[in-house]
Amino acid sequence: MDFIKTTEQDSLYNNLEQQSAMELLQNINQEDQKVALAVQKALPQIEALVNIIASKLKQGGRLFYMGAGTSGRLGILDASECPPTFGVHHDLVIGLIAGGDTAIRKAVENAEDNTLQGWKDLQAYHIQNNDVVIGIAASGTTPYVIAALEKCKQHQIATGCITMNAQSPLHQTADYPVVVTVGPEFITGSSRMKAGTAQKMVLNMISTSTMILLGKVKGNKMVDMQLSNEKLIDRGTKMLVKEAQLPYNQAKKLLLQHGSVRNVLTFLNYETK
The missing domain is CATH 3.40.50.10490 (Glucose-6-phosphate isomerase like protein; domain 1)
Structure with missing residues (x-):
């Protein structure tokens, strides 16, 4: 060599x-x-x-x-x-x-x-x-x-x-x-x-x-992360509380319904800052 x-x-x-x-x-x-x-x-x-x-x-x-x-x-x-x-x-x-x-x-x-x-x-x-x-x-x-x-x-x-x-x-x-x-x-x-x-x-x-x-992050958030445990569900919920000004319980319900932070924001026609 x-x-x-x-x-x-x-x-x-x-x-x-x-x-x-x-x-x-x-x-x-x-x-x-x-x-x-x-x-x-x-x-x-x-x-x-x-x-x-x-x-x-x-x-x-x-x-x-x-x-x-x-x-x-x-x-x-x-x-x-x-x-x-x-x-x-x-x-x-x-x-x-x-x-x-x-x-x-x-x-x-x-x-x-x-x-x-x-x-x-x-x-x-x-x-x-x-x-x-x-x-x-x-x-x-x-x-x-x-x-x-x-x-x-x-x-x-x-x-x-x-x-x-x-x-x-x-x-x-x-x-x-x-x-x-x-x-x-x-x-x-x-x-x-x-x-x-x-x-x-x-x-x-x-x-x-x-x-x-590839567009998998919005702002600085992991908006497409998998909701595979309670920690990640809580993290996603808090993202929505902050970004979309939603009450925690409503944000969590929407998150579980739509499967990702991005999907909820799209549903709400909301863009992250």
Whole structure:
């Protein structure tokens, strides 16, 4: 390899086992504070990726996240939050992990080294030209992810990536790469830490910004969120109380009747400020 894996470099801290709990916490926190600044430097790359995703989804496409281990789990987490938060179909944002659903909870041996399975996993969803596939890998070298993106490019499917290593194979493969250089981990090589935090931040930005561009937010409110529990029903009711100046009980009745804040506001012919 002709690039340096910053995620594998020695920790800036040593003799960790000799540190007190407070020293450990302070040092971890000090490293974590570097993550947001590293993400900030990647904003132009994230913008380019968000714009292509929004464009493709407006054309009927879908968004796929692919990763192994922590990276795969974070993609699945972000994908799973889109339907309840924004009221979109479960098949709009899809998270795939090397080793399948079993790997969400337990590591599946050698799954990330399989260069054929990633494309098979995408084919199971009838991947097509309007879709976008984002490979997530802190190292930038995960075979499961890279091989799948290479296949996507052969089929003119837009690809992006989230990696922590510049000039890695994944960086060089993706059409719209996002590289967040967070530096060495607190525990050498433990990329579930700063790298994982950076991935989570970027995924939050991608899905949230995309959904706003798709019109799934009005003002600053989640007007299409699913009413799947009492907390969300109460939140939706209070939105209506504030936006439409309705009594709480009337707002709740209308919300349950029409199924979403947006539907109630449409019924009332009311625009959020």
